Amino acid sequence: MRDFLPADKARRERVLAVIRERYRAHGFDEIETPVVEEYGRLHAGIGGDNEKLSFSVLKRGLDAEAIRAAADDPAALADLGLRYDLTVPLARFYATHRAQLPSVFRAIQMAPVWRAERPQKGRYRQFVQCDIDIIGDATPRAEAELMTASLDVLDALGLEGGTIRVNDRRALDAMLDVFGFAPDERPGVLITIDKLDKVGASGVVAELRERRATAAAVDAFAAYLDRPQAADTAFDDAGIRAALPAGIPDDVVEHLVGLGETVAAARGADAPLRFDPFLVRGMGYYTGTIFELAHPSVDYSLGGGGRYDGMIGRFLGQDVPAVGFSIGFERLVDLLQDAEDSGSRSLVLVHDRDVPLATLLRLKADLVSAGTRVRLEQRSKNLKALLERSRADGYTSFATVSADTTAESLEIKPLD
Numbered sequence: 001m002r003d004f005l006p007a008d009k010a011r012r013e014r015v016l017a018v019i020r021e022r023y024r025a026h027g028f029d030e031i032e033t034p035v036v037e038e039y040g041r042l043h044a045g046i047g048g049d050n051e052k053l054s055f056s057v058l059k060r061g062l063d064a065e066a067i068r069a070a071a072d073d074p075a076a077l078a079d080l081g082l083r084y085d086l087t088v089p090l091a092r093f094y095a096t097h098r099a100q101l102p103s104v105f106r107a108i109q110m111a112p113v114w115r116a117e118r119p120q121k122g123r124y125r126q127f128v129q130c131d132i133d134i135i136g137d138a139t140p141r142a143e144a145e146l147m148t149a150s151l152d153v154l155d156a157l158g159l160e161g162g163t164i165r166v167n168d169r170r171a172l173d174a175m176l177d178v179f180g181f182a183p184d185e186r187p188g189v190l191i192t193i194d195k196l197d198k199v200g201a202s203g204v205v206a207e208l209r210e211r212r213a214t215a216a217a218v219d220a221f222a223a224y225l226d227r228p229q230a231a232d233t234a235f236d237d238a239g240i241r242a243a244l245p246a247g248i249p250d251d252v253v254e255h256l257v258g259l260g261e262t263v264a265a266a267r268g269a270d271a272p273l274r275f276d277p278f279l280v281r282g283m284g285y286y287t288g289t290i291f292e293l294a295h296p297s298v299d300y301s302l303g304g305g306g307r308y309d310g311m312i313g314r315f316l317g318q319d320v321p322a323v324g325f326s327i328g329f330e331r332l333v334d335l336l337q338d339a340e341d342s343g344s345r346s347l348v349l350v351h352d353r354d355v356p357l358a359t360l361l362r363l364k365a366d367l368v369s370a371g372t373r374v375r376l377e378q379r380s381k382n383l384k385a386l387l388e389r390s391r392a393d394g395y396t397s398f399a400t401v402s403a404d405t406t407a408e409s410l411e412i413k414p415l416d
Contacts, residue, residue, distance in 0.1 A: 001126040010394045015333055016110060019130050022156050023108050026149035028132050030108040033089040035082060041092060042081045053115040055082040082114040086131045087324055094135050095315035104136040133324035140255055143289050144262035146325040150293055157336060163272040165292045167279035170252045178247040180217035189213055194280040201225040235260040235273040243277050285311045303327040346373040348390040351401040353378060366407045391415040
């Protein structure tokens with residue numbers, strides 16, 4: 001968990017403002033949920049490995065004897081926990097407020113979440129997630145809206161050239177079935193396949209054999225990995241079928257093709273979608289399309305998501321189609337270290353000791369009312385250090401103030 005100095009906080013808020021504005025422009029509405037959820041909801045088997053990283057809140061009023069008696073049962077010790085993502089709270093929110101929401105609900109959530117990570121570079125115990133979700137739409141239009149809105153965010157932040165890797169959990173399941181993997185071994189097989197980018201084809205095959213997965217299925221999968229492949233295939237019926245083994249259900253391929261056509265209509269003929277038959281994403285609640293946002297400037301994803309049609313039904317008692325996309329806010333901020341708020345003026349007024357307070361505050365009030373952000377600083381012996389600190393805090397200009405200075409006579413100079 002981290003502190004943020006003024007310049008860092010200002011940059012984060014500027015990026016959040018861009019994300020919020022772009023998502024709202026695409027018709028999404030922002031909601032807010034509590035930072036805590038019921039322990040049982042956070043550990044209902046729908047959060048994948050994140051459930052193991054949940055911070056739990058000890059029940060109030062337990063004495064030492066009660067704590068010792070329940071030491072081996074976390075559910076007896078805790079009744080609440082800090083949210084580890086924003087999807088589980090959204091499912092609970094929708095189940096609670098469904099009667100007050102439209103039949104197709106487009107939600108924005110931008111808030112901190114907590115995970116008991118091992119502290120290391122890029123891994124934080126508190127971090128911000130920026131999610132958009134569409135609930136109530138089972139068509140490819142929902143995924144297409146999420147993708148076009150998120151690509152629009154990258155463009156607005158000056159990160160043009162983003163692409164989205166796409167797959168479908170149903171295609172993955174069908175592929176494993178074609179190869180002959182038994183249903184009970186498929187979760188572990190998917191965990192291994194998810195390492196393909198890190199360990200390569202030979203490493204994945206070797207790990208599958210170590211797992212003692214069905215030998216014939218591993219052989220079939222190894223042969224599939226070794227087949228001749230085109231360097232780049234189009235996101236269309238022919239390209240998707242060429243990337244998959246024979247036997248994948250037609251409706252899955254048609255869903256993906258429809259998605260590509262819809263995004264192409266919104267983004268232009270050269271839609272930035274790439275089909276990746278090995279994209280897995282680890283969350284166990286995904287039921288259909290899955291995707292990850294990529295940018296050529298980095299070798300890691302900047303966000304991702306997928307369809308989770310079964311989750312809300314756990315709280316509501318009936319299935320409701322749902323799909324979500326989460327922008328990797330912390331990674332975006334790291335890419336935008338020099339992001340500036342070019343749309344507003346910021347000014348440091350460096351004044352002498354003898355300038356009357358009334359003069360300073362009147363001058364400041366005039367500038368603020370005209371839309372300028374103003375800081376008052378008394379002149380110091382080391383003016384250069386004062387100005388450098390002001391520039392580091394995000395100010396772009398300065399002016400010196402004496403007792404007879406007015407708004408009209410103010411000489412503003414850039415802080416460069």
